[in-house]
Amino acid sequence: MTKKGRSLLWFRKGLRLHDNPALLEAAKDVEHLFPVFCIDPHFYEKQPIGVNRINFLFESLADLHESLSARGSRLLVLRGDPKQILPQVWKDWGVTKLCYEQDTEPYALERDNEIGELAKKAKVEVKTFLSHTLYDPVEVKKAHGGKTPETYKAFQSAVAKMPPPPSPVRDAPEKLPTIAPKAKGAEEKATGVPTLAEVGYTDKPTTSFHGGETKALARLTKSLEDKEWVVQFEKPKTSPAALEPSTTVLSPYMKFGCISARLFYAKLVQIEKEKKKHTSPPTSLVGQLLWRDFFYTVGYHTPNFHHMLGNPLCKQIQWDVDPVLYKAWDEGRTGYPWIDAIMVQLQQQGWMHHLARHSVACFLTRGDLYVSWTLGRDTFDRLLIDGDHFVNNGNWMWLSASAFFSQFFRVYSPITFGKKYDKQGKFIKHFLPVLKDMPDKYIYEPWTAPEEVQKKAKCIIGKDYPKPVVEHATKHKDNLNRMKSAYDANKSPQKRKEISDGFDEMARAEVLDMEADDDEDEEK
Ligand SMILES: Cc1cc2nc3c(=O)[nH]c(=O)nc-3n(C[C@H](O)[C@H](O)[C@H](O)COP(=O)(O)OP(=O)(O)OC[C@H]3O[C@@H](n4cnc5c(N)ncnc54)[C@H](O)[C@@H]3O)c2cc1C
Known part of the structure; x- marks a missing residue:
């Protein structure tokens, strides 16, 4: 034929x-x-x-x-x-x-x-x-009686009624049809990929994570090599301060589809079957893949998922419009080393551990600065190599207690949370070398170090490294009261509307345009 x-x-x-x-x-x-x-x-x-x-x-x-x-x-x-x-x-x-x-x-x-x-x-x-994705968001909604599953549990019960995710299809054939040799302009277009300079970038990349299916498959194989690690995986037990990532770092490959979610899932299920005893969702590795599908499903079915305004899931909150605080956070200059080191990791690597993302997202929003989650989302979207529309928006709403999570009184401390994982502050010293000689005792609160100690560490607070932009102890308490009022107001459709109407989108846009002129949350 x-x-x-x-x-x-x-x-x-x-x-x-x-x-x-x-x-x-x-x-x-x-x-x-x-x-x-x-x-x-x-x-x-x-x-x-x-x-x-x-x-x-x-x-x-x-x-x-x-x-x-x-x-x-x-x-x-x-x-x-x-x-x-x-x-x-x-x-x-x-x-x-x-x-x-x-x-x-x-x-x-x-x-x-x-x-x-x-x-x-x-x-x-x-x-x-x-x-x-593993599941079709349309089919998940059908399985949930035509309603959008708005919680992870609802999502799990919906997918439990569905057939398991399809197995990966066979690999590409060894020989593919050629491009037509005389097709107009096709040969010239087959030059592969433009350089960064050709699309206007002057900076050099700094991340140690590199793109492509080949790297993705190798990373998948390496991540799953230790089957005991796979079956014992519990996300909250992995360290956000590890310099060698404590989770798979497959997210950028998942974002670009260099790795198939279905292949990742199939391999995990195979290992779980083999080993019999294993951890379970939401904290297991399979659970992580389900989080991704959950956000894809709920995001697909929610109008204006990426906005506060017009988003039926999202609490309407009169966040502060404070360009100075936002920029300090965005540029890693808040004066809280745990927060700033994570933001520097974001700039350098384009990836951070999930709980590190929790820390900085909570800090920007309800925890300390009371700045809109959409601004933080934009920073992540710009700098993350895994920046993903549904997953990023969903997680920002979660961390700001705007949707999915409502225990706004459980705030991450920018001082004690990181310490639990890294007493000596090795993570901080790595990403903030200016603090490398600060004694461990002061590494999470360098502004409390006596002047002599600061001099000896060659790091004067307020000169070589910033003083804290807000005082966590008082600010987070004020914010709790504001969150409580916001939650009360959201119970009344009229008040909810008043907040939306009063929220100044223009001011938010200006912030973006401006040139630099007790502990634990629910863990996933
Ligand atoms: C404020 C905030 C913003 C985030 N923005 C993004 C984003 O833009 N893109 C992104 O991929 N992840 C995002 N995450 C989710 C999560 O932090 C990353 O997916 C995870 O840290 C990636 O590391 P990993 O591949 O080692 O994860 P692993 O723990 O190895 O998990 C395996 C895979 O599961 C998926 N996954 C894991 N955690 C989540 C989660 N909470 N939600 C959805 N999927 C998950 C990812 O595809 C990940 O590669 C965000 C989290 C927070 C708190």
């Missing part, structure tokens, strides 16, 4: 050849296959993305290009708005079928709807596949 059609495989997330149903479909029974990635200005012009994250993406694309090349194909990197460039290339290349993995983020839904319409007009067949 001679193969005739030409298909276009559009990579967006899902930057992998394993467990990629869209790829299998695109490669099936066609003469030529065009694997395409569009560098969409939407993602890096409208909102700044840190150099570590964009570099991680480019490394992932380069890896994909290599793996495709080994199979006789290549990655065609196009630049521009996919709504404009895809119709152009499918016309130029005579494409008859368009395949891609579904993306449920709001921007992607709108974009893909428009592209679907354009394809229909051009008589290009469209085939899409759900392979970024």
Whole structure:
């Protein structure tokens, strides 16, 4: 049988050849296959993305290009708005079928709807596949009696009624159809990936985590090597202060789809079966994957999930608009070494442990600074290499006690929490070398060190390292009262509306534009 059609495989997330149903479909029974990635200005012009994250993406694309090349194909990197460039290339290349993995983020839904319409007009067949999550959010809602599961428990009981997550599909064939040799402009586009400079970045990446399916699979294998560690994994028992990460650091690979969630899940379930005795959700590793799916499900079904205003799940809270405090937090200058070291880790590595994220998110919002969670979300979105729409928004709402979690009186101390894991403050000294000679006794509260000690440590507080921007002991108590009033107000629809109406979105935007002019929470 001679193969005739030409298909276009559009990579967006899902930057992998394993467990990629869209790829299998695109490669099936066609003469030529065009694997395409569009560098969409939407993602890096409208909102700044840190150099570590964009570099991680480019490394992932380069890896994909290599793996495709080994199979006789290549990655065609196009630049521009996919709504404009895809119709152009499918016309130029005579494409008859368009395949891609579904993306449920709001921007992607709108974009893909428009592209679907354009394809229909051009008589290009469209085939899409759900392979970024374990479960289909639409099916989960159905299993929950047509209601959105708004708690992890509700999500668990919904998925318990569903068939288990689909097994990963087979790997890409060893030989893929070639791109059509004379397709207009295709050869020039097959140059792989632009350099950082070409897309306007002057800084060099600083993270030690590198993108790509090859690295992702190696990391998965290494993470699961010690089966005892896997079956005994309990997230709250892993250390946020470990310099060698105490969890898998697979999140950036999951974000870009360099690793399949279904493959990760299948491997965990296999190990659990083999070992018999194992920890359980929510704290086990399987539990971590379910958290991800939970946020994807609830986020998909909640309008304005990424805003406070117009978001039915989110408590309306009159957060302070304080550019000075926000910037101090964003730049790691709060004067609390535990908080600042984590923020420096974010800038340098683009990744922090989950409980470290808890600490800084609580500090920015209800704990200390009383600044809006959406500002913290934006900082994370800019700097995290795993910055993920649903997971980031969901966790920020959680930590600010705006949704999902309501025990706002349980506040992380910026002084004692880190100490439980790292008495000597090795983590702090690593990320804040200015404090490296500060005696252990003062490392979490250097402003309490006598002048002589500060001099000896060559770190004068207020000069070499900032004084605390707020006094935790008093501020967190004031904030508790404010949170209590906010929670009371949210019980009345009228008062809730008054808070929303009074919240100044413009002031919030100005903060973003401005150029630098007792302990434990519920742990997951
Ligand atoms: C304020 C805040 C913001 C966050 N923003 C993000 C984000 O933008 N992107 C992101 O991937 N994670 C985010 N997290 C969740 C979590 O901190 C990271 O997923 C985790 O620390 C990644 O490290 P790991 O891969 O070693 O996790 P592991 O513990 O090894 O877990 C395995 C996988 O499970 C998933 N996972 C783990 N914890 C969570 C969780 N709480 N919610 C959802 N999925 C989870 C991740 O895909 C992770 O790779 C955020 C947490 C907080 C508190």
